[in-house]
Amino acid sequence: MALLELKGVTKIYQQGKIEVPALRGIDLTVEAGEFTTIFGPSGSGKTTLLNLIGCLDKPTAGTLLFNGRELSQVDKKGLARIRRENIGFIFQSYNLIPVLTAYENVEFAIRLLNKHDKKELKDRVMEILAAVGLEGLENRKPNELSGGQKQRVAIARALVKEPKLILADEPTANLDSKTSEEVLEIMVKMNQELGTTFVFSTHDPRVMEYAARLVEIRDGLISLDRRRDGTGVSH
Amino acid sequence: MFLTKLALKNLIRYRTRTLAVGLIIAFAVFFYILFDALMAGMNEMSYEGIIDYETGHLQIVNSSYWQEEKKLPLDDLIPLDLLRRIKLEEVQGYRGSSAELAFQARLNNGINELPVVGRGVVPEDLLSVFSLADKFVEGEMFSSGEQRVVMGKRLADLMDVGVGDYVILLVRDKNNTFNTIEAEISGLVHTINHNVNNFLVYMPLDVAQEALAVDDVVSKVVVRLDHKEQAPQAAGVLESKLQRLDGDLAVYKWDDTDALSFSSYAATENQIILGIILLIAAIAIINTVILAALERMREIGTMKAMGLDVREIVYLFVIESTGIGVLGGCIGLVMGAVGVWYLVRFGVDFSAMAQLDMTSFGVPVLGKTHGVWNPNAFITVFAFGVAVSFLSSILPGYWAAAKDPIQAIQHR
DSSP: OEEEEEEEEEEEEEETTEEEEEEEEEEEEEETTOEEEEEOSTTSSHHHHHHHHTTSSOOSEEEEEETTEEOTTOOHHHHHHHHHHHEEEEOTTOOOOTTSOHHHHHHHHHHTTOOSOHHHHHHHHHHHHHHTTOTTOTTOOGGGSOHHHHHHHHHHHHHTTOOSEEEEESTTTTSOHHHHHHHHHHHHHHHHHHOOEEEEEESOHHHHTTOSEEEEEETTEEEEEEETTSOEEEO | OHHHHHHHHHHHHTHHHHHHHHHHHHHHHHHHHHHHHHHHHHHHHHHHHHIIIIIOSEEEEEHHHHHTGGGOOSSSOEEHHHHHTSOGGGSTTEEEEEEEEEEEEEEEOSSOEEEEEEEEEOHHHHHHHSTTGGGEEEEOOOOTTOSEEEEEHHHHHHTTOOTTOEEEEEEEOTTSOEEEEEEEEEEEEOOSOHHHHHTEEEEEHHHHHHHTTOOSEESEEEEEESOGGGHHHHHHHHHHHHHHHOTTEEEEEGGGSTTTHHHHHHHHHHHHHHHHHHHHHHHHHHHHHHHHHHHTHHHHHHHHHHTOOHHHHHHHHHHHHHHHHHHHHHHHHHHHHHHHHHHHHTOBOHHHHHTSOGGGGTOOOOSOBOOOOOHHHHHHHHHHHHHHHHHHTHHHHHHHHTSOHHHHHHOO
């Protein structure tokens, strides 16, 4: 079943009187449970595409269906609701809340759903922290964690609410190669164990090795869309 | 609940700023409480100044005279034999009464002339009702029948006369005929009452009645009670006694007089000070929220990406600001309590501090001014401080929360 369906998605930014097209008619379908990497040179439109998929922005033209729901008619509050319930974000710079501990950063995401009792919530947070290898570090604040540990907290925060989709924008850009591999392995593991759909953008060719599907964007258009199993099309 | 916890953690995160803004609010609250206590103290002194030297607790006056009192007419006066039939001593809390005949006069020292208010009084009664006995800075009280007067020291200084000197009072009598009263100054007084110090000249009632060509009548009778709180009840009792004697006579309480202008002045001052304080608090809070929002723009972006809506982000800022307001308010209350305790116990001598006699400016202060505890001021300023902290954070909170999430996440 398709989690994401993009048909003729265009995004044009207005810079003064000049129109700058960032995406020029994207057709893309992402199935639930896929592990997809979007790659391409800087300025190709990767982040714009991720922002649209993440319900942070709306396309200028075209249709975007999330879990079968057309998003162009959804207001800001509705988009926030979709993000809260269905989408987890992992950022390049981790973006953890500095005053909260690792445990609280993860707890924050699940608290927003208001559907767990106290015991359930604690068990769930501890479980996910253990799954990303942060057992024993739950009371540390972000400034007491290494880059890799911070990104694991960010992954745990994205995963804890069991979203349908996790979006990661260059999640390994600030990490060394060994830590990058560890973080990617966690994401692959979670994708396989929980069946969560992952879409992430990257520049790094080594990172692409982990993806089950590669989508290349150039000048706002998809130039390559290939699955590891050999299916897919080159544009 | 989690958002409240996060907001409170942010308060501790920026503890220096929280404390700095909290202290601004604390000083504002402290200043208001102190100001209010002093104003209340001055109010009390002004009440005492009016009760002790002008109105007593009750005044028995012809109601027509009361309407025209400022002109000090010689009409609608009260016959003393009528008053003698009222047994004032039966009124609960009664301490004394003084009949007085007030009239316009011009005080002449042979060279200069000033308009004054003459008061014909029975000296023993006057001293039993008004607190003049220990306010003589020179000389003594006259006796009935003597051609002697007592006046304020400041008036005497202005006229360049002293005890033992003779002055002339020019008056118009009941028949509108000019008359003069030549009298020796028997004593000079200095009180917290501006009018007594500057405009009043006391003389024996019988001398005044003769000079004004009136019978055994007076303008009013001033009654002194044990406490000012007894005035309303005593007024009711007296009122019913008077109704039986003469329907035109009425009883007025000390706070019926329009001489209580200081009270309304103080209330206005309080409102202005409160307004300034609220403005200071609002500016401090708005500034803090904007700074906090700019510093935490990426956090705002992250929270929006996580699905927080505008209202929830505004809530974070509002709770933070309200927290600062509560903290500042509490510190201010403690500081205010210490300050008021000091003012109540030790008082402040403004005259000594400024090397000036405050009564010369119409401020009813002689010696030390003591503060007065006013729990309402504590509650009011705390509530307003917190409310302003709460309200003034909403708009900048919206400003922060309305940021585009993509730009906020990418903010550097």
